[in-house]
Amino acid sequence: MFYRLSGIYHTRYATARQLWPIPADRWQVYFLLLVGVAAPLIFSNFTLTSYLLPWLIFTAAALSLNLLMGVAGQLHFGFAAVMAIGAYTSIHLVRIGVPLEFALVGAGLMSALIGSVFGAAALRVKGLYLVMATLAMQYLVDWTIINVPAISGGAQATLQTPSTTFFFVPLRSDTARYYLALLWVLFVTLLILNIKRTSVGRALVAVRDKDYAAAVIGVNVVRFKLVAFFTSSFLGGVTGAVLAFCYYQAVTPEQFTFNVSVQLVAMVLVGGLGSVLGSYLGAGFVLLAPIALTNFAVYLNQMGWLNVSANLLSHIPLMIYGALIIGFLLLEPLGLGKIYDNVRKYLLVWPFRHSSM
Amino acid sequence: MKRLFKKLAGVTALGAAIAAGPALAQEPIKFATPLDFTAVYTFLTNEYSEGQRDYITLINERGGINGHKIEMSVSDTGNQPQRGIEAYNRASRDGVVMVDFLSTPVARAMVNRVLDDEIVMIMALHGRGDASDGKTFPYVFPLMATYWSQAALLIDHMNQNEGGLEGKKVAHVFIDSPFGREPIPVLEELSERLNFELRTFPYASPGNEQSATWSDVRRYRPDFVIIWGAGGGQAVSVRDAIRNGIKPEQIHSVVWLAEADMDTVGRDVAKGVRKFQAAVSGTDTPIIQDIIKEVIETGKGAGPRENVGRTYYNIGVATMAIVVEGARIALEEFGAPLTGDKLRQGMERISDFDAQGLIPPATFTEEDHQGGGFGRVAEWDGEQWAPLGDWHTSFQDVVWEEIREGAEEFRESRE
Numbered sequence: 001m002f003y004r005l006s007g008i009y010h011t012r013y014a015t016a017r018q019l020w021p022i023p024a025d026r027w028q029v030y031f032l033l034l035v036g037v038a039a040p041l042i043f044s045n046f047t048l049t050s051y052l053l054p055w056l057i058f059t060a061a062a063l064s065l066n067l068l069m070g071v072a073g074q075l076h077f078g079f080a081a082v083m084a085i086g087a088y089t090s091i092h093l094v095r096i097g098v099p100l101e102f103a104l105v106g107a108g109l110m111s112a113l114i115g116s117v118f119g120a121a122a123l124r125v126k127g128l129y130l131v132m133a134t135l136a137m138q139y140l141v142d143w144t145i146i147n148v149p150a151i152s153g154g155a156q157a158t159l160q161t162p163s164t165t166f167f168f169v170p171l172r173s174d175t176a177r178y179y180l181a182l183l184w185v186l187f188v189t190l191l192i193l194n195i196k197r198t199s200v201g202r203a204l205v206a207v208r209d210k211d212y213a214a215a216v217i218g219v220n221v222v223r224f225k226l227v228a229f230f231t232s233s234f235l236g237g238v239t240g241a242v243l244a245f246c247y248y249q250a251v252t253p254e255q256f257t258f259n260v261s262v263q264l265v266a267m268v269l270v271g272g273l274g275s276v277l278g279s280y281l282g283a284g285f286v287l288l289a290p291i292a293l294t295n296f297a298v299y300l301n302q303m304g305w306l307n308v309s310a311n312l313l314s315h316i317p318l319m320i321y322g323a324l325i326i327g328f329l330l331l332e333p334l335g336l337g338k339i340y341d342n343v344r345k346y347l348l349v350w351p352f353r354h355s356s357m
Numbered sequence: 358m359k360r361l362f363k364k365l366a367g368v369t370a371l372g373a374a375i376a377a378g379p380a381l382a383q384e385p386i387k388f389a390t391p392l393d394f395t396a397v398y399t400f401l402t403n404e405y406s407e408g409q410r411d412y413i414t415l416i417n418e419r420g421g422i423n424g425h426k427i428e429m430s431v432s433d434t435g436n437q438p439q440r441g442i443e444a445y446n447r448a449s450r451d452g453v454v455m456v457d458f459l460s461t462p463v464a465r466a467m468v469n470r471v472l473d474d475e476i477v478m479i480m481a482l483h484g485r486g487d488a489s490d491g492k493t494f495p496y497v498f499p500l501m502a503t504y505w506s507q508a509a510l511l512i513d514h515m516n517q518n519e520g521g522l523e524g525k526k527v528a529h530v531f532i533d534s535p536f537g538r539e540p541i542p543v544l545e546e547l548s549e550r551l552n553f554e555l556r557t558f559p560y561a562s563p564g565n566e567q568s569a570t571w572s573d574v575r576r577y578r579p580d581f582v583i584i585w586g587a588g589g590g591q592a593v594s595v596r597d598a599i600r601n602g603i604k605p606e607q608i609h610s611v612v613w614l615a616e617a618d619m620d621t622v623g624r625d626v627a628k629g630v631r632k633f634q635a636a637v638s639g640t641d642t643p644i645i646q647d648i649i650k651e652v653i654e655t656g657k658g659a660g661p662r663e664n665v666g667r668t669y670y671n672i673g674v675a676t677m678a679i680v681v682e683g684a685r686i687a688l689e690e691f692g693a694p695l696t697g698d699k700l701r702q703g704m705e706r707i708s709d710f711d712a713q714g715l716i717p718p719a720t721f722t723e724e725d726h727q728g729g730g731f732g733r734v735a736e737w738d739g740e741q742w743a744p745l746g747d748w749h750t751s752f753q754d755v756v757w758e759e760i761r762e763g764a765e766e767f768r769e770s771r772e
Contacts, residue, residue: 046450050443058439095770146535156485156763157535158465160770248438249469253535254462255438259396290435291443298432309660310410311403314394314433 002347019193036182040175049174051288053181057243058287060185062267062279064235067192069265070274071201072228073208074122077131078138079236079264084256085141086111086237087244088151091159091251100164100171100245104238111237112230114141119229123222126211138258145253152253160250177246184242188235193276195231204228263287270325271335278337285336289324293317386422386684386695388413388429389453391444393460396436400588400617401669405459406431407660408673412644414652414659416681423688425695427681434458438466449474454697455680459483461536469771471496476697477704481676482612482635486539487763489727494764496701498726500679501672501716504611505756506730507633508540508583511609512547513751514631514734515581519606522553528579530570530594532586533559540585540611546755564590567597575601587613592621595630605629609734615668619737627737631745634735636675636716638742640666643713644674668742671715678712679719679728680704717748730756 003024010016020026035042039052065079076082086107093103114137121133145152153159169176195201203224206214211221244251263286271282294317300306301313308316332339390409392402413429421427430448434440441463448456449470455477458464464484471478472494479498480488486503488494502510516522529544531537541557548555556577560570564586571594574582582603584594591614598608599622610632619627640649645666652658653665664670680700687695687703707728708720717731730750735742 044450046446050446054439054442143533146533146538152535154763154766156465156487156539156766158468158485160469160767162770247442248466250466252462252465254436255466259437287439291440294433294440295447298430302430310406310431311394311660317433318395318435 002350005348017197033186036186039182040178045174048178051291053174053178053247054287055284056178056181056185057239057247058264058267059280059283060181060188060239060242061236061264062271062283063185063188063192063276064232064239065264066268066271066274066276066279067195067235068228068232069268070272071192071196071208072204072225072232074119074225074228075127075131076134076232077258077261077265078118078134078136078141080256080258080260081138081141082111082115082233082236083240083243083260084145084251084253085114086240087251087256088145088159089237090241091161091244092151094162094164100166104241107241108234108238111240112234115233115236116226116230119226119233122225122229135258138261142253142257145256158250158252161245161248164245171245181242181246184238188239189276191235196274196276200224200227266325269335270328272337273335275335275337275341277340278335281336281340285324285328290317290321293320383424383426384694385426385428387448387451387453388427388455388457388680389432389444389448389451390429390457390459391432391434391441391448391463392458393436393463394433397588398436398460401613401615401672402459403660404664404667404669405673407658407664408670408675409457409677410659411648411652411665412674412677412681414657415648416677418651418655418657422681422685425688425693434460434463436460436462438463441466442470445470449476454684454695454700455479457481457676461485468494468497468767471697474697475701477680477700479676479680481672485763487760487767489725489730489757489760490764491705491722491724491726492764493768494726495723496697498704498721500676500719500726500728501635502612502633502730502732502750503727503756503760504536504539505543505759506727506750506753507611507635507732508543509547509752509756510730510732510750511583511631511633511734512544512551514745515609516551518734518745519581522551522581524552524554525580526554526556526577527581527583528556528558528574528577529583529585530558530560530567530574530598531584532562532564532590534562536587537585540583542759543752543755544583546758547752550755560586560590560594563588564593567593571597571601574598574603579603580607581609582607583609583611584614585611587611589621592618595622595627599626605737606631609633612732616741624739628739630737631734632737632742634733634742634744636668636671637714637744638666638668638671638735642671642715644678644715645671648674675712675716678715679707679710682707682710682712683721727760729753 003022020029040048068074068076089110090103090107093106094100118137122130164171166180171177203219206219207221207224215221248255267282267286270285272278297313297317392406394402413427417426432444434444441458445467457479461483464480475496477496479500481500486505488497489499489503544555558570558574560567582598586594605627606629608630612633612635614632653662683704684695684700686706687699691699705721705723709718711718719728721728730753731748733748734745736745
């Protein structure tokens with residue numbers, strides 16, 4: 001009824017295999033895209049810079065990590081370090097005069113290179129052991145940034161992003177920064193949606209499900225594990241650069257600590273492993289729920305409905321946040337993306353309970 | 358569409374302004390303090406924030422600053438820059454004139470923004486020391502002695518009062534982070550000037566485990582030890598130092614050492630430990646007495662009474678005392694409504710302000726946002742921090758070299 005499936009006949013392979021074969025899905029995507037593009041006109045500057053911009057950028061980060069963790073099944077607990085490499089590389093490149101367009105690519109390549117070196121551990125180890133290897137990467141990168149003043153930016157360990165342009169548009173206004181972030185997250189989204197339906201994507205999924213079974217059916221496991229680490233680290237590196245230039249505008253080592261890596265993993269898990277929509281929802285939840293809950297608690301306190309100490313007041317949102325994560329994962333272990341999927345599947349055939357197919 | 362919205366917003370603002378016209382004189386002054394209550398700075402945030410809020414309550418109870426009440430919002434950022442940015446954007450939308458984050462990563466991410474938006478950001482004992490250069494950072498106020506000034510003052514104290522440094526060995530034991538490394542250039546410069554040997558010993562963050570580092574320190578046989586950390590790591594440093602045969606009198610700490618740490622080490626064991634002091638501890642100063650009388654005893658206190666007068670509580674009071682003084686001058690000189698720019702100029706006109714003896718006499722100018730870099734060394738006597746000597750400054754020439762160098766770099770990168 002809502003999706004109006006009757007009368008949809010795919011007479012060519014191209015239409016049956018497009019990303020959203022059902023018109024209703026397509027219209028939803030178009031609508032969201034329109035909202036995204038028109039956001040600077042619709043929303044206030046405050047909403048744009050405080051919520052939408054970080055949400056988009058962290059979605060790109062979650063998507064990059066999801067390619068590795070959800071699609072290729074390789075756990076990574078040092079993804080913030082990958083982003084840090086990208087952020088620092090891009091800033092240093094722009095400082096020595098490289099245009100931002102190339103600096104972003106350079107940032108991606110540097111992250112991909114270093115990320116793949118540590119990813120090589122994945123050729124030998126799996127699961128928890130791979131977690132340890134990537135954790136080592138996190139701490140090694142942190143240590144290097146802090147201990148090499150040439151990277152971190154001297155005694156203050158703060159690097160300002162130089163003012164620059166992207167395709168002749170100066171990155172001075174919030175709107176310009178927003179559109180660069182939007183462009184990047186759209187690119188990553190389309191890339192991952194498409195990777196998932198190519199031979200590369202299927203090979204990655206085969207490696208995820210059982211690597212020696214994949215080898216038996218002729219998938220080069222070594223190659224595809226490295227491809228997964230390379231691609232994901234490349235995307236992560238560029239995202240780190242976008243995060244630095246469009247959002248933080250000054251990078252310090254504390255912005256890319258282990259905590260951030262855990263947050264990124266949480267975004268992927270809460271959103272749903274391997275789910276593109278889930279990355280959007282997961283990033284939104286992990287990033288914005290604590291902020292919304294904190295503001296709500298402060299509001300209640302100002303209204304005089306919640307009279308507790310400032311200390312407890314700031315911990316209550318954390319408790320609710322933790323309970324929400326557990327609640328969502330109990331409700332649907334496959335994440336927020338899957339919850340949407342369940343609703344959609346139900347509505348696809350509504351008012352009937354099961355599709356005949 | 359946007360234009361329409363802007364027009365609408367303009368009309369509403371105009372309406373609001375007309376409606377608020379007569380009430381303008383009593384318009385409240387807005388401060389925002391999104392602090393870190395839940396992550397890294399928890400060791401001091403509670404006391405610090407309680408001090409700030411109690412002082413603001415005291416001012417409001419007395420009728421505000423020249424009739425203007427202060428509205429201060431307190432929230433949590435969890436030490437995360439993105440939450441800090443959200444809180445800051447919210448504050449700047451609401452017309453706040455002063456923000457305080459008490460978190461180095463958050464404050465650093467905010468420097469560009471406050472400079473663009475002309476909102477005063479105070480950075481007492483955190484953030485970037487080079488922001489003392491008021492010409493480069495007009496809206497950023499470190500307010501109290503920077504880490505560089507603290508290191509210089511500790512070295513000066515060893516040199517003047519503890520038998521001289523000529524030919525002696527000084528160990529700098531620090532948490533391996535930008536914060537721990539910050540004083541090293543100043544220490545190196547001074548070791549050349551005063552002819553003492555300096556060696557640095559990092560320990561891994563967060564510093565719960567430092568025994569390996571301290572056995573290295575023991576082998577070095579230092580004459581003086583500087584400990585440079587924060588939070589739980591500080592008590593571990595003191596305990597491990599004493600365990601490794603270093604006398605408490607040899608230990609000199611950065612400002613982050615408080616009563617709670619002494620309890621952890623053992624009040625008697627730690628007797629003799631020295632630290633840098635930026636504000637008087639205890640309840641003897643008139644300003645703290647006033648708070649007890651007019652805020653705590655009337656039941657308007659923001660937190661538990663036993664925190665009043667503790668080290669970080671008093672630092673919180675001191676920060677607000679300086680800002681309120683700046684706001685008072687600004688209102689007298691430029692009139693209401695108070696803006697970030699007026700507040701900045703007011704604060705730059707503060708001279709010899711000591712908050713009735715709570716802090717060393719601070720003087721701010723257009724160039725100097727550190728307030729002179731005063732402090733003193735205090736000794737733990739088993740009960741409280743007893744000052745050794747008077748408020749003074751040390752080697753400000755060396756400190757300002759660092760400040761100018763950092764500011765120069767910042768100016769170049771902002772081009």
